[in-house]
Amino acid sequence: EVQLVESGGGLVKPGGSLRLSCAASGFTFTSHSMNWVRQAPGKGLEWVSSVSSRSSYIYYADSVKGRFTISRDNAKNSLFLQMNSLRAEDTAVYYCAKESTDGVSPLDYWGRGTLVTVSS
Amino acid sequence: IQLTQSPSSLSASVGDRVTITCRASQGISSYLAWYQQKPGKVPKLLIYAASTLQSGVPSRFSGSGSGTDFTLTISSLQPEDFATYYCQQLNDYPLTFGGGTKVEIK
Numbered sequence: 001e002v003q004l005v006e007s008g009g010g011l012v013k014p015g016g017s018l019r020l021s022c023a024a025s026g027f028t029f030t031s032h033s034m035n036w037v038r039q040a041p042g043k044g045l046e047w048v049s050s051v052s053s054r055s056s057y058i059y060y061a062d063s064v065k066g067r068f069t070i071s072r073d074n075a076k077n078s079l080f081l082q083m084n085s086l087r088a089e090d091t092a093v094y095y096c097a098k099e100s101t102d103g104v105s106p107l108d109y110w111g112r113g114t115l116v117t118v119s120s
Numbered sequence: 121i122q123l124t125q126s127p128s129s130l131s132a133s134v135g136d137r138v139t140i141t142c143r144a145s146q147g148i149s150s151y152l153a154w155y156q157q158k159p160g161k162v163p164k165l166l167i168y169a170a171s172t173l174q175s176g177v178p179s180r181f182s183g184s185g186s187g188t189d190f191t192l193t194i195s196s197l198q199p200e201d202f203a204t205y206y207c208q209q210l211n212d213y214p215l216t217f218g219g220g221t222k223v224e225i226k
Contacts, residue, residue, distance in 0.1 A: 035215075037163075045155070045163065045206050047215040059213040095162065104210045106153040106168040113162065 002026040002109045004096045009114030016086050016118070022079040022096030022111055029077040030054075033099040035107060036070060036081050038092035038116075048094070049081065053102040064090075086118045121145055121209050125218035131226040138194040140221045142207035147187045151211035154183055154192045157220075158203045166205075167192065197223070 008020040036048040049070040050059045069082040097107040122145040150170040155163040165174045167183040180195045207218040
């Protein structure tokens with residue numbers, strides 16, 4: 001059974017930093033690209049970032065480029081999102097999501113999310 | 121690439137045929153997926169490649185379209201289908217989602 005479990009969310013002040021983690025199991029982690037998608041309270045889905053299976057290809061939404069860094073540790077089946085210079089508008093539930101293949105492909109499994117709140 | 125979904129919300133009854141549209145700001149071939157999200161739940165993949173049903177998804181869901189115009193159709197709305205539906209383009213980065221269509225009970 002595929003499982004994606006996010007952690008690391010919490011309350012942080014504007015300008016602060018936070019590192020999200022996603023522990024993956026139940027599939028061959030090294031064969032799939034991974035993504036972060038966020039959802040602000042009461043709002044729609046916003047794609048944040050993608051990383052290919054071997055971290056050869058990394059992409060970001062314009063809204064987080066230069067502030068967020070996606071990474072993965074294939075030896076530990078883990079995905080990360082380092083978030084710096086956080087803003088109030090970054091407040092959201094952050095989902096870790098698995099692509100169906102390695103490359104641009106639909107998100108077939110999602111974690112339950114971790115809430116990030118940016119507030120003074 | 122911007123995705124515009126319409127309507128943003130709709131009210132329908134059980135048994136109704138429901139159609140949701142998603143328009144891309146430029147051609148995306150068939151690189152479009154649809155997701156369903158129920159309140160307090162995680163998004164679920166319904167359809168990919170514009171018209172391919174994800175495993176385990178009921179056949180009352182169908183997708184069509186290519187280029188810039190796409191539709192998600194629920195042939196006979198069931199109580200468990202009341203949710204918000206999102207399209208997502210997979211043609212180019214940055215990947216984008218539509219704004220969502222909330223399907224409510226009439």
